[in-house]
Amino acid sequence: MFHWLEKHPFFFAVGVFVTIAFAGLVEILPNFAEASRPVIGTAPYSTLELAGRHVYIENSCNACHSQLIRPFKSETDRYGHYSLSGEYAYDRPFLWGSKRTGPDLMRVGNYRTTDWHENHMKDPAGVVPGSVMPAYRWMFTKNADINTAYAEQLTVAQFFSVPYNKPVPMKDGSTKVVKMGGSIAEANALALEEAKAIAANMKDQDVKDAVARGEIPQIVALIAYLNSLK
Amino acid sequence: MENRPLEYDYTVAKMFMLTTVLLGIVGMLIGVILAFQLAFPELNLVLGEGLAEYTNFSRLRPLHTDAVIFGFTLSGIFATWYYVGQRVLKVSMAESGLLMFLGKLHFWLYLAVVVAVVVSLFTGVTTSKEYAEFEWPIDIAVVVVWVVFGLSIFGLIGIRREKSLYISVWYYIATFLGIAMLYLFNNMEIPTMLAASPAGETGIGAWYHSVSMYAGTNDALVQWWYGHNAVAFGFTVPIVAMIYYFLPKESGQAIYSYKLSLLSFWGLMFVYLWAGGHHLIYSTVPDWMQTMGSIFSVILILPSWGSAINMLLTMKGEWQQVASSPLIKFMVLGSTFYMFSTLEGPIQAIKSVNAIAHFTDWIVGHVHDGVLGWVGFMIMAALYHMAPRVFKREIYSKSLMATQFWIQTLGVVLYFSSMWISGITQGMMWRAHDEFGNLAYSFIDTVTVLHPYYTIRGVGGLLYLVGFLMFAYNIYKTMSARPVEESELQSASPMGA
Numbered sequence: 001m002f003h004w005l006e007k008h009p010f011f012f013a014v015g016v017f018v019t020i021a022f023a024g025l026v027e028i029l030p031n032f033a034e035a036s037r038p039v040i041g042t043a044p045y046s047t048l049e050l051a052g053r054h055v056y057i058e059n060s061c062n063a064c065h066s067q068l069i070r071p072f073k074s075e076t077d078r079y080g081h082y083s084l085s086g087e088y089a090y091d092r093p094f095l096w097g098s099k100r101t102g103p104d105l106m107r108v109g110n111y112r113t114t115d116w117h118e119n120h121m122k123d124p125a126g127v128v129p130g131s132v133m134p135a136y137r138w139m140f141t142k143n144a145d146i147n148t149a150y151a152e153q154l155t156v157a158q159f160f161s162v163p164y165n166k167p168v169p170m171k172d173g174s175t176k177v178v179k180m181g182g183s184i185a186e187a188n189a190l191a192l193e194e195a196k197a198i199a200a201n202m203k204d205q206d207v208k209d210a211v212a213r214g215e216i217p218q219i220v221a222l223i224a225y226l227n228s229l230k
Numbered sequence: 231m232e233n234r235p236l237e238y239d240y241t242v243a244k245m246f247m248l249t250t251v252l253l254g255i256v257g258m259l260i261g262v263i264l265a266f267q268l269a270f271p272e273l274n275l276v277l278g279e280g281l282a283e284y285t286n287f288s289r290l291r292p293l294h295t296d297a298v299i300f301g302f303t304l305s306g307i308f309a310t311w312y313y314v315g316q317r318v319l320k321v322s323m324a325e326s327g328l329l330m331f332l333g334k335l336h337f338w339l340y341l342a343v344v345v346a347v348v349v350s351l352f353t354g355v356t357t358s359k360e361y362a363e364f365e366w367p368i369d370i371a372v373v374v375v376w377v378v379f380g381l382s383i384f385g386l387i388g389i390r391r392e393k394s395l396y397i398s399v400w401y402y403i404a405t406f407l408g409i410a411m412l413y414l415f416n417n418m419e420i421p422t423m424l425a426a427s428p429a430g431e432t433g434i435g436a437w438y439h440s441v442s443m444y445a446g447t448n449d450a451l452v453q454w455w456y457g458h459n460a461v462a463f464g465f466t467v468p469i470v471a472m473i474y475y476f477l478p479k480e481s482g483q484a485i486y487s488y489k490l491s492l493l494s495f496w497g498l499m500f501v502y503l504w505a506g507g508h509h510l511i512y513s514t515v516p517d518w519m520q521t522m523g524s525i526f527s528v529i530l531i532l533p534s535w536g537s538a539i540n541m542l543l544t545m546k547g548e549w550q551q552v553a554s555s556p557l558i559k560f561m562v563l564g565s566t567f568y569m570f571s572t573l574e575g576p577i578q579a580i581k582s583v584n585a586i587a588h589f590t591d592w593i594v595g596h597v598h599d600g601v602l603g604w605v606g607f608m609i610m611a612a613l614y615h616m617a618p619r620v621f622k623r624e625i626y627s628k629s630l631m632a633t634q635f636w637i638q639t640l641g642v643v644l645y646f647s648s649m650w651i652s653g654i655t656q657g658m659m660w661r662a663h664d665e666f667g668n669l670a671y672s673f674i675d676t677v678t679v680l681h682p683y684y685t686i687r688g689v690g691g692l693l694y695l696v697g698f699l700m701f702a703y704n705i706y707k708t709m710s711a712r713p714v715e716e717s718e719l720q721s722a723s724p725m726g727a
Contacts, residue, residue, distance in 0.1 A: 002492055006395045009387045009403070016404050016499055021411060023503035023526075024455055031516050036445045058354035060288040066589055070512040074661035077669050085514035088446025093358050096450055096513065100589040101268070103673040125271065130678040134267070134274035138283045148435030154425035155441050183429030 039086030041171040044153075044162045044178050045228065048191040048198075048216070051149035052225025055139065055218045056095070064101035064133070067094075067229070080107040090162060102133055109230040114201040117223045122204075136219075140207055144221035150187035153180045195220045198227075238316045239324035240620040242333035246309035247613055247620070249341065251702045253301030254606075258695045260294040265691045269684035284352055292363045293351045298601065299361055299464055301344060306609035307405065307468040308336070311383065313616050314398055314475045319390035329385045336378045343371045355438060359453050361460050362416050366440045369417045376413070380406050397491050401471030404499060408463030416456035418443040447514045458506035465605050467498070469568075470537050472612045477541055477561050480615055481551055486543035490536050497533030501526055508579035511588065520581070527579030534572035541565040556631040560611035563639065567603025571596065586661070591680070591687075592653025599646040602638070602694055610701050617708045626707035630700055638697035644690030652683035 005012045045053060056062070069075050071082040083106055088094055112120075119126065122140070124133035156162040157180065167175035181187030192211070198220050199211040207217050267273045267287045277285045312333060316322055323329050346368050350356070356363040364372065383406055387399070395403075419440035426432045444452050478485055485491060507515065507523020542565055545551070551558045574596050578587045587593060614631065618624055625631070659679065662670035 003394075006400070007393050009384065009395060012395065012400070013384075013403055013407060016400075017407050017411070019496065019499040020404070020408055020503050022500070024411075024415075027504065027507065027519055027522065028451060028455060031519075032448055036448050057356060057358040059286070060291055060354075060356065060358065062358055063288050063291040068513055070585070070588075072512075072585065072661065074663065074669065077663075078660075078673070083514050085447045088450075088514070091446045092442040092444070092449065094446050094449040094453070095358060098360065098509065098589070099591075099594065101677075128674050130674050132268055132271045132677060134271060134286050134288070135282070136286075137279070145436060148422065148439050150427070151422035151425050151435035151439065152441050154427055154434070155420055155422045158425060159420055160445070181427075183427050184431055184434060186429075187427075 036089050037086055038089035038168075039084050040169045042087050042089055043168050043170075043176050044090045044156075044164055046178055046190070046194060046224070047146060047149050047153060047181065047187050048144075048194040048221050048224045049228045050152055050225075051144040051146050051191065051216070052218075052221035052223065053095075054149060054152075055144060055222045056225060057093075059136065061105075062095045062097040064097070064099060066097035066100050066104045067106045068096040069104055069106050075104070079104045080110055090156075092156065092160075102131075105226070105229055107230055109227045112226065114198055114223050114227065115203070117226055118202050118204060118219065121219060121222070139218040139222060140204055142218050143210075144216045144218045146188050146191045146216060146221075147184060149191070149221075150181060150184060153187075191216060191221075194224060198223050236320060236322055237324070238313075238322045239330070240313060240616075241330070242323065242337055243309050243312035243616065244620055245334075245337045246305050246312060247616065247705075249337075249344070250302060250305035250309050250609065250613060251705060253297055253305055253344070254609075254698055255695075255702060257294060257297030257302050258691070258698055260290050260297060262688065262691045262695050264290055264294055265684065265688035269681060269688050283354075289352065289354060292356060292360075293348070295361060296347060296351065296363065299460070300347070303464055303601075303605055303609065305340075306472075306605075306612065307402075307464075308340070308379070310468075310472050310475075310609075310612050310616070311379075311402055313620065314471070315383065315386050315402070318392065318396040318398055318475065319386055320392040321386060321390050323386070326385070326389060329382060329389075332378055332382050332385065336375065336382055339371070339375045339378060343368060343375055346371065350438075355436075357417075357419070357440070357442070359416065359442075359449075360457055362413070362453065362456060364417075365438045366417075366419055366421050367438055369413075369419075372413065376406070376410055380410070396475070397485070397495070398471040398475040400495055401467050401474065404495075405463050405468040405471070408459060408467065412456045412459050412463065416452050450510060450513065451515050451519070454509035455503070455506040458509055459503055461600075462498075462502040465600060466502070466534075469605050469608050470494075470498075472608050473537075473541055473561060473565065476608075476612050476615050477544055477558075477565075480555070480557055480561065480611075481545060481548055483544050483546075483548055486540050486546065490540045494533045494536030494540065497536065498530075501530050501533060505530055505579070508584065511579070511581055511584040524579050524581055524584075528576045531572060531576050535569055538565045538569040538572070556628060556635050557611055557614050559632075559635050560607045560614070563635075564604050564607035564611065567599055567607065567642070571600035571604060574599070586657035587653060590653035590657045591649045591683070592657070595646045595649025595653060598649070599642060602642045602645060606694070606698075607638070610698075613701075613705060617705055621709050623708055626704050630704050634697040634700040634704070637700070638694050641690045641693030641695075641697060644686055644693065648683040648686035648690065652680045652687070655679060655683075 005015055069079045069082045076082055121136045123135055124131040157164045164178055164180035167177050170176050179190055181190050195211050195216045199208050210217050264287060274286050275282055355365055419442050421440045423433050423437045442449050504526035505523055507519045508527045511520045552562050577583055656676045659671045659676040664670045
């Protein structure tokens with residue numbers, strides 16, 4: 001059979017393809033629908049949080065920070081409850097990372113504050129002596145891209161039925177509505193409102209001034225995102 | 231015409247040899263910079279505060295991985311295909327105007343994609359998925375390049391004189407099909423410019439932005455099914471294709487066993503795809519998939535070692551060549567690193583080992599003993615073998631090759647040994663508890679302790695880069711400094727006796 005295949009490239013290629021495609025079908029198909037169902041307490045990202053997530057991706061934060069807490073005592077002691085599949089239901093793409101040059105950030109919103117992030121992003125080694133993390137000072141002057149975040153919200157709401165402007169159940173039995181603007185202007189206004197709350201807890205005068213002018217520096221969006229990780 | 235050997239046309243092979251060398255230098259140089267940035271963080275500002283955004287570790291990291299995988303390695307795969315393909319199929323590219331056109335088109339489109347990728351990653355336009363960072367416009371261009379590559383392969387096969395496909399061709403076909411399938415499915419994404427707001431606005435935000443079709447755990451599953459097997463079909467399958475051709479050619483020995491090559495090929499094809507799950511052990515993907523990933527990773531030793539043993543036994547009775555020929559040294563050590571790396575991987579895929587190894591530098595070390603020791607050595611050996619035949623000149627310096635070999639071997643050893651120590655140290659410190667059951671170390675303790683190993687790793691990487699520059703110089707001198715021979719060198723390997 002093999003000798004025959006080696007003389008017939010088309011059938012050889014078909015044979016190879018079937019052999020390699022098999023595993024993917026068996027591994028990927030069965031649990032696909034189940035694995036992406038949100039758990040109670042998981043809400044979609046707001047416009048500003050999503051813009052911050054884009055800043056996180058733009059700078060490959062995931063190259064050094066994981067967002068996946070494994071079910072070991074040493075990890076739950078350090079980072080909090082281990083990760084559940086449904087908590088990632090609104091993560092497109094997933095940001096688990098594959099290397100912890102720095103600590104896990106899955107629940108960083110539970111134990112770090114706006115103020116801490118502000119100082120740390122400016123000068124990591126000044127906050128954590130011995131840190132090898134580079135500074136991200138340009139995030140204080142470069143503005144976040146709110147329009148793209150809004151376009152992504154619209155896309156996921158339309159194609160994947162992500163529940164914006166709809167009540168989602170929270171752990172304490174209440175519900176939460178994550179708002180999405182009806183137009184670009186409205187989306188920007190919503191993001192700015194959220195940005196003002198973050199900037200109020202920041203010290204950098206340039207950032208405060210920018211937000212007062214109606215601009216949203218990247219750092220504000222990033223902190224909104226990091227604070228949402230719980 | 232009857233009794234003359236075929237004249238092969240190496241125009242396209244030469245083009246891809248050039249990018250193999252250039253992108254190799256770029257990828258490895260960025261790697262060395264990254265390595266030293268971890269040891270000495272001030273280097274993040276190497277070009278000053280104004281350019282910090284572009285010289286920063288996190289921006290450069292995807293450039294390093296992609297330059298080595300899709301620059302250096304992929305160019306090497308293309309270069310060897312346009313050399314090996316003609317020879318084992320006994321047909322010259324010059325015989326078909328169409329194939330020649332496709333080959334050149336392949337090269338120029340590839341180069342255009344490389345430029346687009348460099349610009350996009352420097353500016354932070356990325357999807358964040360490892361080795362699949364490109365946004366949808368580049369993804370489409372990649373697919374076009376790949377289709378042209380496929381047409382080149384099957385076109386040449388279509389007009390072949392030798393009816394039986396040599397082992398190397400099996401592996402090139404598998405490379406084409408495997409990457410095609412993986413890349414398409416992992417990059418399923420929806421451009422956000424398609425969305426319309428309730429107010430009727432369209433084309434909102436960045437036109438190149440997209441959102442993944444898969445969410446969370448599913449996205450991770452598809453990504454590592456891709457990520458692991460991009461390694462399979464980029465770093466293993468085509469490199470095996472190379473060694474099956476170049477080792478017998480260079481040593482003058484026939485492949486040890488045809489049956490072993492059959493077993494290894496079909497075994498590798500079947501088993502490799504299952505092993506992707508070992509990247510997701512203790513994550514939120516279903517437990518049975520993690521276990522499958524773990525088990526199949528261990529089974530994977532069989533076909534991997536099958537190929538490697540087949541190579542080493544091909545040298546049976548001819549081991550003196552390892553001493554006399556630097557080119558054989560590269561290939562034999564390459565096979566050895568392949569065995570080493572394909573044993574180390576399965577060990578790391580065992581659940582209890584993975585609990586320590588995952589997220590640490592040990593994984594980084596594992597990747598590099600494979601890529602530096604196996605992929606890098608084999609591609610350089612292939613180019614060294616091709617250069618005299620393609621340029622019709624003798625290799626410029628054999629002693630430079632030997633020096634390069636030892637410098638790079640030392641570099642690889644420093645690299646992986648420092649990363650083992652670093653990875654296991656950090657893995658153990660993360661999980662250490664004191665007598666009261668509290669964590670023994672804060673996270674930063676587990677970072678500062680790694681400084682000496684990061685420095686050693688940087689030195690190892692630098693040595694490898696120095697060796698690679700010697701390789702580039704040797705090839706350049708071969709191209710330019712020696713007189714052109716009258717006809718193609720037929721038999722004698724440049725290294726023989």
